Each structure stands twice: as C-alpha cells, then as structure tokens.
Amino acid sequence: MIRGVVIGEVWATRKNPALQGRKLLLVSQLSVHMDGTRHFTGRVIVAMDNLDADVGQEVVVAFGSGARNAIEPGSRSVLVDAAVVQVIDGSST
Amino acid sequence: MIRGVVIGEVWATRKNPALQGRKLLLVSQLSVHMDGTRHFTGRVIVAMDNLDADVGQEVVVAFGSGARNAIEPGSRSVLVDAAVVQVIDGSST
Amino acid sequence: MIRGVVIGEVWATRKNPALQGRKLLLVSQLSVHMDGTRHFTGRVIVAMDNLDADVGQEVVVAFGSGARNAIEPGSRSVLVDAAVVQVIDGSST
Amino acid sequence: MIRGVVIGEVWATRKNPALQGRKLLLVSQLSVHMDGTRHFTGRVIVAMDNLDADVGQEVVVAFGSGARNAIEPGSRSVLVDAAVVQVIDGSST
Amino acid sequence: MIRGVVIGEVWATRKNPALQGRKLLLVSQLSVHMDGTRHFTGRVIVAMDNLDADVGQEVVVAFGSGARNAIEPGSRSVLVDAAVVQVIDGSST
Numbered sequence: 001m002i003r004g005v006v007i008g009e010v011w012a013t014r015k016n017p018a019l020q021g022r023k024l025l026l027v028s029q030l031s032v033h034m035d036g037t038r039h040f041t042g043r044v045i046v047a048m049d050n051l052d053a054d055v056g057q058e059v060v061v062a063f064g065s066g067a068r069n070a071i072e073p074g075s076r077s078v079l080v081d082a083a084v085v086q087v088i089d090g091s092s093t
Numbered sequence: 094m095i096r097g098v099v100i101g102e103v104w105a106t107r108k109n110p111a112l113q114g115r116k117l118l119l120v121s122q123l124s125v126h127m128d129g130t131r132h133f134t135g136r137v138i139v140a141m142d143n144l145d146a147d148v149g150q151e152v153v154v155a156f157g158s159g160a161r162n163a164i165e166p167g168s169r170s171v172l173v174d175a176a177v178v179q180v181i182d183g184s185s186t
Numbered sequence: 187m188i189r190g191v192v193i194g195e196v197w198a199t200r201k202n203p204a205l206q207g208r209k210l211l212l213v214s215q216l217s218v219h220m221d222g223t224r225h226f227t228g229r230v231i232v233a234m235d236n237l238d239a240d241v242g243q244e245v246v247v248a249f250g251s252g253a254r255n256a257i258e259p260g261s262r263s264v265l266v267d268a269a270v271v272q273v274i275d276g277s278s279t
Numbered sequence: 280m281i282r283g284v285v286i287g288e289v290w291a292t293r294k295n296p297a298l299q300g301r302k303l304l305l306v307s308q309l310s311v312h313m314d315g316t317r318h319f320t321g322r323v324i325v326a327m328d329n330l331d332a333d334v335g336q337e338v339v340v341a342f343g344s345g346a347r348n349a350i351e352p353g354s355r356s357v358l359v360d361a362a363v364v365q366v367i368d369g370s371s372t
Numbered sequence: 373m374i375r376g377v378v379i380g381e382v383w384a385t386r387k388n389p390a391l392q393g394r395k396l397l398l399v400s401q402l403s404v405h406m407d408g409t410r411h412f413t414g415r416v417i418v419a420m421d422n423l424d425a426d427v428g429q430e431v432v433v434a435f436g437s438g439a440r441n442a443i444e445p446g447s448r449s450v451l452v453d454a455a456v457v458q459v460i461d462g463s464s465t
Contacts, residue, residue: 288463
C-alpha cells in the first residue's frame with residue numbers, strides 16, 4: 001500500500017458500465033525525507049473510494065487484488081486496481 | 094488506475110492472434126504540481142480501448158486484472174494488462 | 187521483494203473492516219551505491235506486519251500474492267498488497 | 280502494455296527448466312516528448328518472444344497475466360511475466 | 373523479467389515460516405545506455421534463488437506469478453514475488 005493525500009475527484013459519463021455509481025478520487029503519493037519532513041513524489045493515483053474520504057485527508061491506498069478485496073471481498077471480477085482502504089488519523093513519521 | 098491523455102494509436106499486422114480486432118491507444122500519464130497545474134510524467138502506456146476515446150481526450154486507465162475485467166468481465170484469459178475505463182468529463186484538480 | 191528500514195507506523199479509526207486489528211508499518215526502501223554504501227530511494231511503502239518489526243530495523247517486504255501468502259497462506263481474499271516477511275539479521279552488502 | 284525497441288537477446292545454459300526452448304529479448308522502453316519526438320526511458324525489459332521480432336524493431340510488450348495469456352492462453356503456470364505481443368507497423372505518434 | 377547482477381545475500385532468524393530454507397539474493401538491476409554501455413539503475417531487488425547464482429553473476433529475475441511458477445510451478449501459495457530464473461551466459465547487448 002502507499003500513503004497519499006486526496007487532491008480531487010474525476011467524473012465521466014462515457015465509462016465502463018462496471019464503474020457506474022463508483023467514486024474515483026485523485027490521490028497524490030507521499031514520501032518522507034531523511035529529516036522526517038513529508039513531500040509529494042509527483043505520482044498521482046486514481047483510486048476507488050468507499051470510505052467517503054475528503055480532499056486534504058491522508059489515506060492509505062491498496063493496489064491489485066488488495067484493492068479488489070477492499071471493494072468486494074473475495075471477488076475477482078470487480079473493475080478496480082486501486083482503492084482507499086483507510087483514512088489516516090495519525091502516524092509516527 | 095492512472096489519469097492520462099490519449100496521444101495516438103499503434104497498429105500491426107504481425108501480432109498475437111488474441112489482439113485481432115483490438116484497438117491499442119498510446120496514453121501519456123498526467124501528474125499534478127503543488128500549484129495545481131498538470132504536467133506529463135513521461136510514462137507512455139499502450140492501453141486497449143473499447144470506449145472510442147479520441148486523441149487529446151483525458152482518460153482513466155486500469156491495469157492488470159482491473160483491465161481484464163474492463164474488456165471481458167470475470168475472464169482471466171484475455172490478453173491485456175491496461176485498458177481505458179473512462180473518458181473524463183471533468184475533475185476538481 | 188525489496189529491502190527497507192521501518193520508519194514508523196500509521197493508524198486509523200475510519201478504515202476498511204478487513205484491516206481491523208492489523209498493524210501497518212511505514213517502510214523506506216533501501217538501495218546500494220556502486221561503492222557499497224546504502225541510501226534511501228525515497229519510496230515509502232505501507233506494509234502489513236505480523237513479525238513485530240521495530241522502527242529502525244531492516245526488513246524484507248513482499249508484494250501482491252506474495253504478501254497475501256505471508257499473512258494468510260493460500261488465501262486470495264485478504265486485504266493486503268505488501269507485507270513484512272523477514273527482519274534482516276545481516277547481509278553481505 | 281508498453282512500447283519499446285528490441286536491442287538484443289540473452290541466453291543461458293543454467294536456467295529454470297520452464298525456460299527451455301524459450302527466446303528472451305532485451306527491449307528498451309520508449310517514451311514521447313511534448314514535441315512528439317521519441318526517447319528511451321532507460322528501462323530495459325527481458326521479454327519472452329514468440330513472434331520472431333528482430334533487433335531494431337518496435338514492439339508492444341505485455342506484463343503479468345497478460346504476458347502469460349500471450350504465451351499460453353488461459354494458463355496460470357507458464358513461467359513468464361513479460362512477452363512481446365505485437366511488432367509495430369506504424370503509429371500516429 | 374529484468375536483467376541484473378547479484379551483489380549479495382540477506383539472512384534472518386525472525387522471518388515468515390514459509391521462507392525457512394529459502395535463499396534470498398540482492399540483485400542490482402541493469403540498464404543499457406544509447407551507446408551500448410551498461411549501468412545500474414539503482415533499483416535493488418530481493419530475489420529467491422534456486423539456481424545457486426553467485427555474487428557478480430548476471431541473472432534474469434522474474435516477478436509475481438512468474439516467480440511463483442519458477443519456485444513451485446502451478447502453485448499459488450508460495451511466498452515469493454521475485455525469483456532468479458536464469459544465470460546469463462551471454463547477450464547481444
């Protein structure tokens with residue numbers, strides 16, 4: 001998984017039917033400098049969200065089957081490869 | 094998933110039979126600077142498209158089993174690892 | 187797998203129910219210069235831990251199904267894509 | 280998938296038995312600058328080839344299950360994670 | 373797959389039981405400059421080895437299910453995501 005900050009949302013009318021009713025967030029990945037300060041890596045992920053994360057919040061994003069298990073546990077046919085799995089309250093770094 | 098812009102298409106006569114009749118687009122991945130402006134990351138993806146996306150349009154691309162579920166839901170044997178899953182109408186960033 | 191150093195932990199109350207009771211560590215990936223000295227790549231991974239790794243320790247992190255097999259061997263439905271699989275005692279580089 | 284140029288081949292006598300009789304090519308990944316010119320990203324992939332691609336040719340490489348479906352459609356047990364899936368005739372970028 | 377050079381080994385007493393008796397090598401990924409000279413990308417992979425590769429040797433490393441098929445063909449439950457699949461004798465680049 002990676003840690004990032006929600007920076008926005010994308011929407012569309014022309015899309016795969018499997019995405020109907022799904023919320024897609026833009027998440028900017030975070031890294032940590034040697035001195036402990038955070039910075040953005042420049043990598044932006046489009047992640048499905050079912051935890052109602054808001055812009056500005058720090059989240060953990062899971063990928064691949066981890067993301068599919070977050071949206072529909074045990075399902076192999078859900079159309080997703082990245083999902084918000086927790087809204088971070090705190091961290092020791 | 095990632096956000097990108099369709100920049101072209103590739104075609105071939107010598108190819109795996111499973112790609113017969115499939116449309117493959119070149120998608121240039123987008124990132125966002127701290128000030129909110131967009132820029133290209135330099136990563137170019139070859140993505141299968143069944144939504145008739147055009148050059149210049151912003152799209153969301155899914156990977157791995159997410160892409161296979163976009164092209165043939167529930168199938169594990171379709172030859173694809175990246176697919177256009179929506180044509181973006183708008184975004185808050 | 188990759189080699190990294192545990193730099194902290196993240197916690198949350200709003201999270202996917204499948205993460206209940208799971209410990210998530212922040213691991214900073216290590217690389218090696220030509221002269222044999224180590225440095226951080228800047229990539230920070232959020233990895234599930236069931237080996238009680240401590241901050242400052244070097245660990246090996248596995249990804250994807252490798253991580254799921256570390257947490258629940260043979261299971262395809264566990265929500266994880268990265269896991270600590272060993273706490274390094276030593277290395278020849 | 281990604282677009283790249285075949286730059287060579289690797290061979291070995293000491294190898295996993297599952298690679299017996301398989302051809303492995305070195306493919307250098309291509310990207311596109313804003314002005315439309317191509318350049319190499321520096322990433323070199325070792326890809327299995329069953330399309331007889333030659334050095335200097337542009338190809339599309341698929342990864343993961345996409346690559347396994349290119350070599351043995353529907354099989355989950357073939358030892359490969361990257362495969363040449365088409366030899367490019369042309370592209371609009 | 374990728375091409376790399378074995379630069380060392382890691383060992384541990386505190387580890388996932390599934391890694392008992394497994395050898396884990398550190399492999400530094402190789403790339404090729406435009407003029408044909410090789411250089412290291414800086415990415416270091418921890419790869420399982422069952423081919424007795426030595427420090428200094430060039431190897432091919434497979435990932436994901438490709439790696440699992442190298443260690444236990446057809447198995448989905450082996451704890452590995454990267455494995456040495458051949459010791460390179462030569463290459464045309």
